[in-house]
Amino acid sequence: MAWTKYQLFLAGLMLTTGSINTLSAKWADMFTAKGCHDDPDHGFSHPFVQAVGMFLGEFSCLAVFYILLCHDRRRPEPKMNPGQSFNPLLFLAPAMCDMTATSIMYVALSMTSASSFQMLRGAVIIFTGLLSVAFLGRRLLVSQWIGILITILGLVIVGLADFFSGHNGDSHQLSDIITGDLLIIMAQVIVSVQMVLEEKFVYKHDVHPLRAVGTEGFFGFFVLSLLLIPMYFIPVGDFSGNPRQVLEDALDAFCQIGHQPLILLALLGNTVSIAFFNFAGISVTKEISATTRMVLDSLRTLVIWVVSLALRWEQFHGLQVLGFLVLLLGTALYNGLHRPLLVRLPCCAGMVEAEEESSAGERERLLNDGRVQADDES
Numbered sequence: 156m157a158w159t160k161y162q163l164f165l166a167g168l169m170l171t172t173g174s175i176n177t178l179s180a181k182w183a184d185m186f187t188a189k190g191c192h193d194d195p196d197h198g199f200s201h202p203f204v205q206a207v208g209m210f211l212g213e214f215s216c217l218a219v220f221y222i223l224l225c226h227d228r229r230r231p232e233p234k235m236n237p238g239q240s241f242n243p244l245l246f247l248a249p250a251m252c253d254m255t256a257t258s259i260m261y262v263a264l265s266m267t268s269a270s271s272f273q274m275l276r277g278a279v280i281i282f283t284g285l286l287s288v289a290f291l292g293r294r295l296l297v298s299q300w301i302g303i304l305i306t307i308l309g310l311v312i313v314g315l316a317d318f319f320s321g322h323n324g325d326s327h328q329l330s331d332i333i334t335g336d337l338l339i340i341m342a343q344v345i346v347s348v349q350m351v352l353e354e355k356f357v358y359k360h361d362v363h364p365l366r367a368v369g370t371e372g373f374f375g376f377f378v379l380s381l382l383l384i385p386m387y388f389i390p391v392g393d394f395s396g397n398p399r400q401v402l403e404d405a406l407d408a409f410c411q412i413g414h415q416p417l418i419l420l421a422l423l424g425n426t427v428s429i430a431f432f433n434f435a436g437i438s439v440t441k442e443i444s445a446t447t448r449m450v451l452d453s454l455r456t457l458v459i460w461v462v463s464l465a466l467r468w469e470q471f472h473g474l475q476v477l478g479f480l481v482l483l484l485g486t487a488l489y490n491g492l493h494r495p496l497l498v499r500l501p502c503c504a505g506m507v508e509a510e511e512e513s514s515a516g517e518r519e520r521l522l523n524d525g526r527v528q529a530d531d532e533s
């Protein structure tokens with residue numbers, strides 16, 4: 156079945172904005188400008204300020220949700236399901252996970268390449284799968300376990316590519332690259348906790364995804380904005396990258412933006428792209444399929460890599476090609492992208508049908524558990 160023009164638009168929007176999100180954040184890191192008090196030119200190293208901008212983009216999803224809801228209610232027959240009413244504080248814990256993981260990843264992005272940053276984020280399926288087994292009682296399929304093992308192999312290959320690139324005299328020092336890669340992996344552990352919490356709450360309270368993203372964005376934006384105040388006084392030495400050597404110098408960031416307005420353009424690109432990326436991702440899942448969303452997310456990694464090479468932000472390394480392909484295979488197996496291919500083979504059709512029935516039964520069990528818990532609380 157051919158895609159409609161609207162579906163093509165959504166797929167293109169998701170791929171474009173998802174790529175801009177990482178590339179604009181990396182672009183901001185590459186600027187140098189004067190700071191406050193006639194400080195000499197120095198790199199724009201303000202990951203927490205960047206994270207605040209990202210949460211502002213997520214927060215804007217709330218506005219999108221209410222605009223769509225008002226537009227839908229004007230129809231003769233409203234079709235949009237706003238979800239059940241819920242206590243917004245339920246999303247405080249996932250929002251804090253998001254805030255912590257995002258801040259760590261922006262720190263890591265300043266230490267490693269944009270392509271490695273995006274590839275290593277694929278580690279999230281490892282920890283999400285393990286935590287869903289431990290805390291949601293989910294039973295992973297054999298293909299998902301194989302996908303996790305292949306993903307681990309892919310991460311090792313990408314890590315080796317970064318290790319050798321550090322010896323080839325790239326813009327980043329080897330110690331920074333290794334530290335950045337480890338920080339990205341650590342952040343994925345926190346992201347997986349966030350995803351498990353979100354899944355539990357979404358199944359239980361039937362919260363609209365845009366509303367969930369917007370609510371988390373509100374908490375992240377509000378809390379992290381307040382935390383910028385104590386961060387201004389916390390010394391961290393050379394790790395900071397700003398002249399005062401504190402955890403975050405927001406005033407220095409604004410001074411650098413004043414001296415180099417293109418930094419503001421990069422930050423706005425990050426803020427706006429994350430808002431449209433969330434909207435497009437949810438719409439792709441609704442209008443096409445979750446499988447298509449996973450494919451587009453993998454293509455986003457390829458786009459970021461190609462653009463980084465074209466702009467000469469990084470050098471080409473053959474191991475990264477192998478690492479990307481292995482990670483792509485692991486992600487595909489974990490998300491069941493192999494099923495449409497195997498179902499055409501007579502020898503594998505029965506196995507695929509059994510997997511789909513098991514997966515459907517698991518989803519129904521989680522839904523029933525959520526309904527029972529909701530009934531008990533009411």
